[in-house]
Amino acid sequence: MRYSFKNPFELYIFHMVNKDNKDNKTNLIAVVQVVSIRYCNKMRKSIFNRILTAFLVVIIPLYSISLIIYSIGMADLKESFTREIRTRAVYDFKSLESELNHVIGFQRDYINKYNLQILSIGPSSLSKFNKREIILDTKRSLCALKDMSPLVEDAYLFIPSINKIISTNNDYSKLKEDFFLASNDSTADKSIISFLNDTLYLNVQFPIELTTSLKTPYFKIIVELSRNSLEEKLRWISPYKGGVILLDSLNTWQISSHELNSSEKKAIDEIMSKKLTIISDQPLNIKIDKIKYMVIVQQSDLLGIVMVVYIPVNEIVGPLNHLTLWFWIISLGAVLFSTFFSYWIYRILIIPLRDLQRGFSQVEEGDLDISLPSNNSSEFQYLFKAFLRMVNKLDNIIHEVSEQKTRTRYAELKQLQYQINPHFLYNSIFNIHRMSRRYKDEQLIQFTKRLSSYYEFITKSPQEILPLKDEMLHVINYIEIQKIRFGERIRVSIDDIPGGMDDFSVPPLIIQPIVENAYEHGLKNTISRGILNIHMKKSAKVLSIVIEDNGCDLTDSILKDMQARLDELTDLDDYTGLLNVHRRMQLYYGNEYGLTFSRSEMGGLQILMIMKEKEKNAYG
Template structure:
């Protein structure tokens, strides 16, 4: 906090950079560490789930083979050959053998892991294979089948480099065995099926029986020496849990392994993936984090030094110069050699100091100019009064000669100029402004005869005493006559409406049926209110809009739209406010009505 309160901006910038960077990196470190733990659990759970699925598929396939064998126990041809073959003729026996051989072919084709199926029938001393016959089964082979089927469950054993799924049909009442089923599984098909587990990770898998008598793996020949490590890992792990995961070392390399054991097929499946492949990216991210952290700290100090040269030192020069100006020394000129923002700031500072020197001399001249302006204003007030008095004499002369139209016209002109000569106040009652606008349209009616129809409503009583700036309606009417109605030879319409809105504001709408309002012109009028555009057509409109906003607030002013006759529609929005005593208490009041 002492550094943050230091008046030196440079030290505060350096300290703030460190305050910003260090918590961010601490947060990133926590995120990486937490992500590693979560990733480890997710990968372990995913691998364990996949291995369980493949283990269940293997059990399902073995169960399918066992069920097929059970169905074949009651095959008519097998029962006939194993029991009553002596009573069969040679043709019947041969036909039964051929049918049974074809059924064994179907047995093999119905499974994805069976390589060969054989049935030995002692009654006929023949071993029936797939579309073939062979010599009787040896005593050693029959003893193997009887030995592994004592609990009547399917088992996979290794016998003479073969994977045998031995299924035994026990004799009844101590009789001799009627037949022996021998199902040979294909190691290559099993390996191909299990390769799908490690297709993405490019790891190793191991399938073995719980006794460790056989093992299938996709490991290369050079990796076979690690199989005793696999057997030890599986033996220790599978005793406590049916499935799980852990770390193991194979060929001096760390692996992450997940396993699943099956009590049905008495097998265990293990998948081992190299640690560098599973968690290598996370380790690289951790290393990159510390490298980036060290680089960031170095960059902070390098950046701070650069800030000092580019910003802090020029700011110190500027501060010293401003203090001299504060003491009244205006003979200062700053120089900056680099082409950057400070060159502009120094240049503007030099211009400011030069301008201050000039303003000191101009103040005295301004007082003299003010006196001259007051004299000219007095002269400008005399001329309108003379014009009004002359118009009044002309009005009496026309009345004395009975010239009705001239009398009415001069009366309107007299009232018009009388309104203009009231220069004592910059604000008037809305009713006076309203009546002045009516007089202006009456003068224009005499000019345009019946070419233009003017529609005027009554001004709402609640807004008659509202004080407004002078000349806010007549310039808008003049704009409508000049740009919309002057060229119309007949059926011109100028409508003025006034109504109080729900928000308490008065909205005065001035609409015409001019045919010359293009969309581009309307958009230019709308944008002129925001941009303050000043040109021949919009100077008066923008002037009225600005005066309303200065007098009332930003909510007051003009808005433009299309009228129902496709001409221009101008809306004047005036807030309901009786007086502004706190701003105009010294201004002479003007009677309304």
């Protein structure tokens, strides 16, 4: 019988079986236990945990690096936005300050005009015409002052000595007399900007510095600032929600970009109470009513005004919060993907491995009735099929070896039945041989010698294999015995063993039973001219032996029935020995080897024996 092994595992198992046939199944299970325990120990290290750990070792650093880069990027964006807002606030405040200084500079240039000084100091020395000319020129200058900036609403000239107000349109109803009287106060020169009736005024007097002897200025040029223009300017400074407030350092007046709510008023009071009027390179952060504000404070020492820009932090980081939200959504997606990926790996890798592990455990416990999932379309399906094929082959090996033992024991039993009392029979034949030599009967001497050799061969300890030359010597010895029986009725022709095939391994007693079958069934009734031929042919590692006779008792129906029973391995009645030989050959060489029955060209039975060359000590 021929066995083919696709991996060392199967060959090692069969080698262990061949090593000791006393308990084949125990040997097989022991070998499988060694291999499967080693495999299962590896499995118990949890491949899934190692894969998951490796996955996390890669993902966690990458995610940490991404988180760090994201945090740094967000911090840089926040700093960039903050710097942009502060830069814009500083620039716009400087622009406002420059524009107001430009107006103030015009006022200061104008107060140095000689005609204006003459009008305020010595008006009595001027004629009406000259006074009118000076007044008209003053109005033209005031109109020029009014038109020089959109922040200027109107311009006035106040001469306390004659208690006269000159304006661009002779409309100074907005200016109450108290306002001009206040200019005579000793503190009037401390601030260029004045606030009256919700209106800001720029005041420049002549002389600029008063003395103890001159407590009242000769005249003042007063510029009324447009509140609407100021509020629009403030709104443009900060496009964000929040606001911009312009106030004096004492917080006696305020102009804001919009109407303040209670929380914003509280915030401004908080800022001013903490005297946060010092220009800082970095914005200040305060929290009012659970609202966090970023505050930018700018101060003009020349004008005595403070600009406060306050913006809720959420307005700055609001757009960034969307990025943060998307980052965490992506992070959550990555976690969900990792979870799904882990589950997917578990389904396609770990579960099939556990099924395979379960199969090995069953083999380890001696259970060869194993079922594995058949709906897996991955590489595991091939592994499952290969494993099941291996288990089926192991199961077949167990049954075949067991059957071989049974048939071998049956052959031994048949030999014992033929032997009767082998020692007594052998000794009796030996005594007959001695007696024949005493009486010098050469034919009897040869007969007893052949018969003694025959029984010596079949009564010695059984062997699993022996060389072809020994089996053929036994066959020749048997034929010589039959020649004494049949005489010249049967002519025998035996080919020499092909070159290099003397040590060809064969199971014992596989050729002699076929020759015996030819004598007992094919040529038994032959009266004369019986022929028995034994041909041998070698092809590669295959040896073919043809044993044929010219018996006349073989019919087509008998031949067909014999071949059918041989294929089905059912008893052949009188031909049981042939079935025994055929099955033992299959067990030893493989199922494709054994016996084939056909009719010889001489009309009798032809039996073809096909065997393959085996390596030394190989069994499988």
